[in-house]
Amino acid sequence: MRLLLLLLGTETLRRHWAWFVALGLVWLAAGIFIFADALDGRLYFPLRPFGWLLVTEGSLSVLLALTRIAVHPPLRLARGLLVLLAGLLIVSPWHLHDFILALVFGLFLLADGVFRIASAWVVRFPGWRLALAGGVAEFLLGVFVLEPYPTWYAGTVPGCIGIALALTGRSALLVGWRLYRLPPHASLGMLYARGHFLQRSQLELERQRVDRPSGDVLTVHVWTATGTASDPLCRPLVDRYIAAVDKKGVISTGHAALELPPDIYISHYPAVEIDHSPTDFTRMLRATSENDMPGRFQPSYREEAAEWCESTAKIRFRRFDGERVRRFWEMYRQDATYNLTNRNCSSVVAQALEIALEGTLARSGRGLGHVLRILFSTEFWAAAIVRKHAESMAWTPGFVLDYARNLRALENPPPLSLRGMLAAMRTNWRHRQVLKRRQQRDRALA
Template structure:
């Protein structure tokens, strides 16, 4: 999540606030430790009931405005609202059963995530796979901690979770503050760093200047509106033959047709300025089931020459049209082109660590750097930071990025990542604002209709009297 915040807000915005970030991080870390320790002896000083009431109110408020969202935003709001309401009701139910159910839920989530991280890291064997395995082991240890009743017989479940959340959040803010303290450019975009390092001998790098303030929108870009476009060919949509449906697997990994041929899908990125990024293996890779497992390893022996497609028209004509498109207004064309000029110097293709999806995801990150800060003007105040942190899509994007980093970027993950980032780069109006606008609009239209009826009523009355008089004569 630290890298995502750095990308969305930009180093220039964060560097001027590193002291406040670090201080807030230490406060959150210490408070989290205190809450966690407080829950270990069953004598809770943490106000659990008021916390549950606030959680329930937040859940109900989210459900109230969930219908105002667009597409995935609406679904995410419903999920968040239901999760908050269920958790609050279980807390308010109290006694053993509610705490036990919460413990089992949290324990299962930690266990599943940790186990998946360990398995995927051992299969893919990317450069830092051992650290990923260690993180998975820690998650499984936390799962065991939630599963077993010691020391509070599940009474401390909620304070444990809140304490862990405060500790992890505080640690992330400390890392963020320490990383941006001495930075003049964003290390989250490696290709940009290489380009700036190459020009550093000529003149010192200048900090990025904030662009003009942009607005908040009610929906995605219109069809005729210039926007950055992420093209995704899903495994099922790009399969040559009829795919055998396998839920989740054919969405995020690969689809297998009736002949046993594996289709992994594809991803590309297109900008109105003419940049088209689509990496494809220069030689066809054997994707039979016997060889596919070996190709998943992110090792040098699986590197093959790659090639970049010239444009979307050429690629779609030779293959097929993309299945899904995600479009983003708020991006930096100059930064995207700088990334592209550096990245395309290396045409290496690797099915796991340098494929079409990882290329598009990195290009997308380069293009939207500082996007959230641009929405609220010229980097004034803490509003951009607070708005980004409070947006549910940030958590979704962070989880997708984490899963891709420990496994591999796939078209399905890239699609979810692009959708989440589009909500952060092109933020929609909050549900309460939208509801207020709809209510005011309805009141305004009703008042105009009432005024028009009042104007026409005397005329109808006069016409009626004249008609009566004429008939009496």
């Protein structure tokens, strides 16, 4: 929901705040009804048609991945296989399919709940008590899904759908009310900011409608933890999203920066290098005020790269609002306070990127079809998951890298229609035939 709102922007959303309230009421009522229906022993929810819908959607996603239409084929393939498997289990006459679905959903809810509880307790970011309560609620929901009472797993799928609809409806209601109360030029990217520097008066970022010269590029630079560590130990998920540790026990967290020529370079760094020993690093994970320290802002990418090393990855954007980025950076740099898990290099880059992309979907002028393509794209789904986990823990260079790559892919999402998929398959087949004929001709000439 938040990612969709950011891409639409307040200029469009303020005109339709009443629709969010109405939609929230409908979704909330539908969610409560579906959840109650799943528990009363008599199921009215069209479960098998819903299963076939998942089978169709999963099959199309797999085909899109195999035809290389997707920007990230492995990601789309994994999502398509999961959806396809869930749909096949729902429509399957196998008597254990309800139990398997409940086991999968329940274990996922338990694992995600434990992750949210642990990250909130360790990091202690602003609003951590609310996040902790949400993690406990998710854990209890997982326990509820795993135990057989009262439907012996027959109501698992519609029950989870009902809960999701109810929570989404509640979010839509709150969004509608917030949109109604926001100032005319408020920035949702700043409203959703977790940093403690934000004041209410800083929500307004008036957009200056200027024609940007062609060729302007916004670049997100990421130095990954493994790319900056010397001889790191192999711990795939930890290395990617938290920190890398070398054989001497030295911890490397990586770095992130955002460059908008000619005058904007967003790179927040501690004024004094943090001791990355395991004992000190654990203490620094808390996002509380006692871990605030003086920070400094790097002058440019050339100087930072010359002082350190070239960035591991560069993600470039061509559709953005540079004036809002400049206004945000002017306000942010008034306070150089640095906090490892609450106000760091990655959090400011993620926030600046969201402000730069805020409203680009509404201003694209491509119509409803383009919006639907983005909503149903795997990259949008992946970006939302990355954002959720980063906000539940802390923004790190690994999260920024995945988030920026998925948002970059949304500029030109893959075709949504079956016609587009078939056209791409036909084009790929013709391309393979041309290559085959060329190879045969080269062998004949040889």
